[in-house]
Amino acid sequence: MLNERRNLLTAEQFAEVILNHLTSSQGKDPEHASIYDWRMALSLALRDQVIRPWFASTRTTYEAEAKRVYYLSMEFLVGRLIEDVATNLRAEDVAAAAMRSLGQDYGQVVRDEPDAALGNGGLGRLAACFMDSLATLGIPAYGYGIRYEHGLFEQHFKDGQQIETAENWLTQRYAWEFERPEVRYEIGFGGTVEKSGQTSKWIPAETIIASAYDTPVVGWNGLWANTLRLWAAKPVKVFDLDSFNRGEYLAASELEALARTISRVLYPDDTSEAGKELRLKQEYFFTAASIKDILRRLDSEGRVVRDLPQRVAIQLNDTHPAIAGPELVRLLVDERKLEMENAIDIARGCLGYTNHTLLPEALERWPEPIFKRVLPRHLEIVREIESAHLKASGSPVRILEDGDVKMGELSFIMAHKVNGVSALHSDLVRETVFEQLNRDYPDRILNQTNGITPRRWLHNCNPDLRILINDTIGTGWPADLEQLEKLVPHAQDAGFLEAFKAVKAKNKVRVANWLKSHHYIAVDPDAMFDAQIKRIHEYKRQLMNLLETVALWNEIRDNPNADWVPRVKIFGGKAAPGYVVAKQIIHLINDVAAVINADPQVKGLLKIVYPENYNVSMAELLIPATNLSEQISTAGNEASGTGNMKFALNGAPTIGTLDGANVEIRERVGAENFFLFGLTAAEVVERRKQQNYSAAAIAVSQRLSRALEQIENGVFSPGDPDRYQGLVQDLRQKDYFLVTCDFDDYFAAQRRVDSAYADQDSWTRMAVLNTARVGWFSSDRTIADYAKDIWNAHSLIGGARQPKGEVP
Numbered sequence: 001m002l003n004e005r006r007n008l009l010t011a012e013q014f015a016e017v018i019l020n021h022l023t024s025s026q027g028k029d030p031e032h033a034s035i036y037d038w039r040m041a042l043s044l045a046l047r048d049q050v051i052r053p054w055f056a057s058t059r060t061t062y063e064a065e066a067k068r069v070y071y072l073s074m075e076f077l078v079g080r081l082i083e084d085v086a087t088n089l090r091a092e093d094v095a096a097a098a099m100r101s102l103g104q105d106y107g108q109v110v111r112d113e114p115d116a117a118l119g120n121g122g123l124g125r126l127a128a129c130f131m132d133s134l135a136t137l138g139i140p141a142y143g144y145g146i147r148y149e150h151g152l153f154e155q156h157f158k159d160g161q162q163i164e165t166a167e168n169w170l171t172q173r174y175a176w177e178f179e180r181p182e183v184r185y186e187i188g189f190g191g192t193v194e195k196s197g198q199t200s201k202w203i204p205a206e207t208i209i210a211s212a213y214d215t216p217v218v219g220w221n222g223l224w225a226n227t228l229r230l231w232a233a234k235p236v237k238v239f240d241l242d243s244f245n246r247g248e249y250l251a252a253s254e255l256e257a258l259a260r261t262i263s264r265v266l267y268p269d270d271t272s273e274a275g276k277e278l279r280l281k282q283e284y285f286f287t288a289a290s291i292k293d294i295l296r297r298l299d300s301e302g303r304v305v306r307d308l309p310q311r312v313a314i315q316l317n318d319t320h321p322a323i324a325g326p327e328l329v330r331l332l333v334d335e336r337k338l339e340m341e342n343a344i345d346i347a348r349g350c351l352g353y354t355n356h357t358l359l360p361e362a363l364e365r366w367p368e369p370i371f372k373r374v375l376p377r378h379l380e381i382v383r384e385i386e387s388a389h390l391k392a393s394g395s396p397v398r399i400l401e402d403g404d405v406k407m408g409e410l411s412f413i414m415a416h417k418v419n420g421v422s423a424l425h426s427d428l429v430r431e432t433v434f435e436q437l438n439r440d441y442p443d444r445i446l447n448q449t450n451g452i453t454p455r456r457w458l459h460n461c462n463p464d465l466r467i468l469i470n471d472t473i474g475t476g477w478p479a480d481l482e483q484l485e486k487l488v489p490h491a492q493d494a495g496f497l498e499a500f501k502a503v504k505a506k507n508k509v510r511v512a513n514w515l516k517s518h519h520y521i522a523v524d525p526d527a528m529f530d531a532q533i534k535r536i537h538e539y540k541r542q543l544m545n546l547l548e549t550v551a552l553w554n555e556i557r558d559n560p561n562a563d564w565v566p567r568v569k570i571f572g573g574k575a576a577p578g579y580v581v582a583k584q585i586i587h588l589i590n591d592v593a594a595v596i597n598a599d600p601q602v603k604g605l606l607k608i609v610y611p612e613n614y615n616v617s618m619a620e621l622l623i624p625a626t627n628l629s630e631q632i633s634t635a636g637n638e639a640s641g642t643g644n645m646k647f648a649l650n651g652a653p654t655i656g657t658l659d660g661a662n663v664e665i666r667e668r669v670g671a672e673n674f675f676l677f678g679l680t681a682a683e684v685v686e687r688r689k690q691q692n693y694s695a696a697a698i699a700v701s702q703r704l705s706r707a708l709e710q711i712e713n714g715v716f717s718p719g720d721p722d723r724y725q726g727l728v729q730d731l732r733q734k735d736y737f738l739v740t741c742d743f744d745d746y747f748a749a750q751r752r753v754d755s756a757y758a759d760q761d762s763w764t765r766m767a768v769l770n771t772a773r774v775g776w777f778s779s780d781r782t783i784a785d786y787a788k789d790i791w792n793a794h795s796l797i798g799g800a801r802q803p804k805g806e807v808p
């Protein structure tokens, strides 16, 4: 009954499985089934196929006594999974055919799945890509995070302004997970520390339950599957019957509501600090549950805690799970009676820490009183960690400073390896935030340049390019992305260039149709699609892109008969609800769009589109259709970027600064295939020391002056002419992110883009060379390097980059 080669069912057999789920799991017959029922039936049928490799992987890991990787992350920005699972099982054709035979539109069912949006942006999406690569490489691993009841908010525009509404992905059953009611841990907060002699015991004031939900994550070819284990908060006591019997109905359920608050919502702050006690509780909640789970697994395998560093690698995705260090030490000392310094060394042997930003507002610090109130014993242990560090290194760097607990320093000191996420960022980590600690522990910091999974970000999101590449260089590239190099010679082949261009054109039509049907906007698919899609943040400089758009609008109106290259400027992204300036920028983009899009003088030449509620699925639609990738952050601020890699992989050259992974992308695709502009990170530092640098930059730029005046005089907000005075004043007087200083160079680079795009053959060649030369940015490469340099973990499927053979 199994297909020989890939353990697959035939389409007929698979349809049978889907029908069974429709009736047995959904309780519907085909006549009464909704699209939701069909989607659930399809998802459950696919999930069934993951079980076998999942069990086999667990068994293999156990038998091999292999080291396991634990990736602790506050965020997993997973998106949809149907296509991901279907293609990794190599069952996409079978699944589509089965659905067709059942009279269903496969694509429509796929698109019915809501995004699992348990993350804000790059950091959360990186964690999801890493899970895909860990499974593809066959490295035994668990992802640990929080099963938020509400993922990232949904964004709506009302009169051009961002409105947030609660995201509700769990109102429908989540098809991919297994509830594990038996896997539950009590997690404490607050209370006191009891001392007797040398020993300490924490007596928490309140406890809640962390309850596990497991989602299998299957890798390419279905050879290996790991687990994403997300924790939900539940009350120890569900319901207080005594209160109820007294007629206190609300009080009877109060405990439950309070406990569940811990996993209720994802904090919507990206690269900025939330600083709330509830956030600290969330961090401790999922970290403590994960550490307990790790120790329970160690015990169940008959190992002792001395074995930990050989058996367990724990990676901290930013400082959010930094409390893992003190928690592990606490369990080793208070419960397993190890000596403090020994416990610290053992914990350090397991821990790695990844830094994702240098922005000071994103470096977590907790006021000591809050920390003490929530985690009194951990505060004592942090002091012990600090004194052990001071003693061993003679370093002046403290963890407790100015009344705060500094989580970056804590993570650094408790980790045996610390990494940045691009070459430039890792250098800056060494030279800035951790300068002294780098001197104290010179071999601790290393670089691991980010990557993206080629399955989601090329194979699945760009089916026509996938087919073209398969036809040209074969099918080995999804698990060995550097094979795309074999496309380089085809950049000279006119037939291939035509085909490549046709794929892009088709993807653009797809987006144009979607904009028409879903957003009531008409765009010309023959225009250049220029996209900046990412969180809205001042350092990412959407404002500079918009100013350039206004300047271009002016230029076109001044010279209507010049040879303008028609452009569609696509913006996408959310602002943190409390980030006032970012929300003003959104408002301004929409205001400028309203004026420019209504101006008959630039009709067909310039258009701005900003579809609301940008998310992973929207990225999968837009990236394959984009011609130009905007990566224009102030140098030194974007730790890596990963959207930059996705665009290049899908044949969109970059206009960008020397920031984050842009630097490495440019090195690989070639300077001639990258539109570089702007100050370098070192020049940014120097410029900021000058007086009135923004006034000076504005004074020498006619174009910029004019655009700024238009915005501050209400050209784009005629009903409320003063609306953007504050925003523009800030650019005139401060401009911390040097929008004004880079503006002219950016404008000039855009005009180089125009001329290059006008020659479609050479543009397409450039696009092909981008695709061909960014294979190194596969997250498979990133994960292989973490495994080698940080985790000392190994693939259990052999020939990891080109998985072959059956699971043993």
Ligand code: GPK
Pocket: 120, 121, 122, 123, 124, 126, 269, 270, 271, 272, 318, 356, 357, 362, 421, 450, 638, 639, 640, 641, 642, 660
């Ligand atoms: C960094 F610090 C943070 C954060 O809180 N959230 C987040 O998404 C991003 N990031 C960086 O801004 C990106 O440059 C980077 O590519 C991404 O993390 C993954 O490393």
